[in-house]
Amino acid sequence: xxxxxxxxxxxxxxxSVAEKAAAIVRKVMAGGDLGIVEKCGxxxxxxxxxxxxxxxxxxxxxRKFPKLTIIGEEDLPSYDVDEELIxxxxxxxxxxxxxxPQYSTIKEExxxxxxxxxxxxxxxxxxxxxxxxxxxxxAYGGKAIAGIINQPYYNYEAGADAVLGRTIWxxxxxxxxxxxxxEVPDGKHIIITTRSHSSKMVNDCIGAMNPDTxxxxxxxxxxxxxxxxxxxxxxxxxxxGCKKWxxxxxxxxxxxxxxxxxxxxxxxxxxxxxxxxxxxxxxxATLRNFxxxxxxxxxxxxxxxxx
Ligand code: AMP
Ligand code: MG
Ligand code: MG
Numbered sequence: 652x653x654x655x656x657x658x659x660x661x662x663x664x665x666x667s668v669a670e671k672a673a674a675i676v677r678k679v680m681a682g683g684d685l686g687i688v689e690k691c692g693x694x695x696x697x698x699x700x701x702x703x704x705x706x707x708x709x710x711x712x713x714r715k716f717p718k719l720t721i722i723g724e725e726d727l728p729s730y731d732v733d734e735e736l737i738x739x740x741x742x743x744x745x746x747x748x749x750x751x752p753q754y755s756t757i758k759e760e761x762x763x764x765x766x767x768x769x770x771x772x773x774x775x776x777x778x779x780x781x782x783x784x785x786x787x788x789x790a791y792g793g794k795a796i797a798g799i800i801n802q803p804y805y806n807y808e809a810g811a812d813a814v815l816g817r818t819i820w821x822x823x824x825x826x827x828x829x830x831x832x833x834e835v836p837d838g839k840h841i842i843i844t845t846r847s848h849s850s851k852m853v854n855d856c857i858g859a860m861n862p863d864t865x866x867x868x869x870x871x872x873x874x875x876x877x878x879x880x881x882x883x884x885x886x887x888x889x890x891x892g893c894k895k896w897x898x899x900x901x902x903x904x905x906x907x908x909x910x911x912x913x914x915x916x917x918x919x920x921x922x923x924x925x926x927x928x929x930x931x932x933x934x935x936a937t938l939r940n941f942x943x944x945x946x947x948x949x950x951x952x953x954x955x956x957x958x
Contacts (some may be wrong), residue, residue, distance in 0.1 A: 656750035657823070658757050658789070658797060660741065661716060665764075665787045665799045666820055668711045669738030672704045672785040673803035673816050675736070676769060679703065680780070687776055687785065694847055696772045701725055704768035704785060715739070718759035720924045723766040724896045732929055754796060761923045763790040764951055765899035771870030772945030773847045780804035784872030788899025788920030797822040798900030800872045821907035830889040832908055833881030835937055839863050843874045843883035848892050856889035856915070856952045871934070875901035878938045885944045886936040889915050889952045893930045895922055905936060912936035915956050917945045932958040 655663070679685065679700035686699035706726045710732040712721055715954055767786035769775060773781035781804045789797040799820045806813040821827030842857050846867035857865055866883055868874060871893055877883040899922050902912040913919055913930035933956050937944055 653661065655746045656755045656757070657736060657759060658754045658762075659745055659748065659750045661712075661719075661762065661789060662797050662799070662820060662822060662834055663743070663745035664712065664715055665789070666742035666745055666818055668738045669785050669787055669799045669801035669818055670816075670869035671711070671738035672708055673801045675704050675707060676700045676775075676783065676785065676803040677816075680681065680775070687778060688952050694773060696776060697725060698769070698776065701769045701772055703736060704767060706732045707738065708766050708768060708785075708787060710736065711738045713763060716759050717760055719764055721764045721766060722896065722924065723768065724894065725768060728766040728795060738766060745820065748825060751822065751957040753824065754791065754822070757791055761791060763922055764788065765790065765922060767872070767896040767900075770872045770897060774869030779869060782869035782873045784870055784876070786872050786900040788896065788901075788903055788922070790899060793897045793923040795903040795906065795920070797798040798903035800876065800900055800904060800936050802873070802876065819904060821904035821929070823903060823907050825907065827879070827904045827907040830876070832879055835881050835884040839884065841866060841883045841885075843868060843877050843886050845869070845888055845890075848890065850890050852889045852952055852955055853887075856948055857887050859952075860885070860887065860947045862900060872901050873904050875912070876909060877903060877934060878936060884940065886912075886934060887897045887944065888934040889948070889956060890933055891931045891956070892927055893934050894928045895920070895926060896906060896928075898930060898934060902936070905938065908938065910936065910938040911941040914958060915948055916953055917957065918940065918958060932956040
């Protein structure tokens with residue numbers, strides 16, 4: 652058999668790297684000293700876990716795939732990384748799958764990897780552990796085409812017998828794996844949004860959509876998991892603040908199962924390496940019925956969020 656395509660080798664490595672990342676996230680929390688630093692204020696935090704995980708993911712992938720462009724959230728000085736942080740594994744199940752033909756000849760230098768080492772840091776520091784995810788998104792031609800979401804504390808309240816943590820992954824044209832796809836019952840409008848970065852505009856936009864329920868949780872990765880598991884119908888965030896590393900992996904996984912993630916105007920997001928990091932025009936995402944939510948975004952909100 653021919654050797655697996657580069658994209659599949661990268662996804663298989665990123666899967667293992669994300670599992671190592673999750674172990675680091677749990678170890679830092681268990682150690683008790685989070686080493687919290689404020690980046691742009693009290694709602695924009697960085698912990699020791701954000702720092703160690705970013706070094707682990709970026710160094711591990713860069714060693715194996717030296718021509719990749721890797722963009723991580725945290726601004727860290729570049730110095731020699733501790734060998735203990737390096738992960739070399741590749742998840743074999745991914746290597747067994749066939750790469751979608753449109754991606755089978757991609758070269759390393761054509762890919763951009765967007766890394767959020769710990770999404771939901773605010774919630775991590777507050778002990779809302781199942782809100783936390785590790786995000787590795789892969790873009791080609793400016794488009795999110797593959798992603799890994801690891802949830803280090805999945806099952807943490809389920810009792811000692813339950814396996815702690817899980818990894819969800821997906822590739823456009825192949826599908827998404829590691830969870831059970833489910834839809835919200837027809838006609839129910841469950842909106843999921845931020846819990847720590849709210850504003851009048853965020854709430855005005857949600858109000859205009861006639862929600863039956865509004866769920867407020869941390870993390871972009873966590874919110875997209877709610878969409879694909881039938882726990883929410885739409886992720887609505889009418890505000891700047893969310894960045895490309897927050898949306899790349901979740902978008903790829905959502906799109907791989909037929910969903911849609913855009914800015915609040917319904918415009919696609921771009922993930923080429925030169926792009927502005929901030930998603931200035933917010934986020935709108937659904938598994939189904941995208942047009943219902945997009946058509947209800949008020950003009951005042953659209954005017955307030957310029958791409
Ligand atoms: P949230 O839904 O509030 O958990 O936000 C999703 C992602 O976007 C997280 O990584 C947040 O850190 C980031 N984010 C959203 N709004 C802001 C903001 N106002 N300042 C900094 N980060 C933000
Ligand atoms: Mg984040
Ligand atoms: Mg983060």
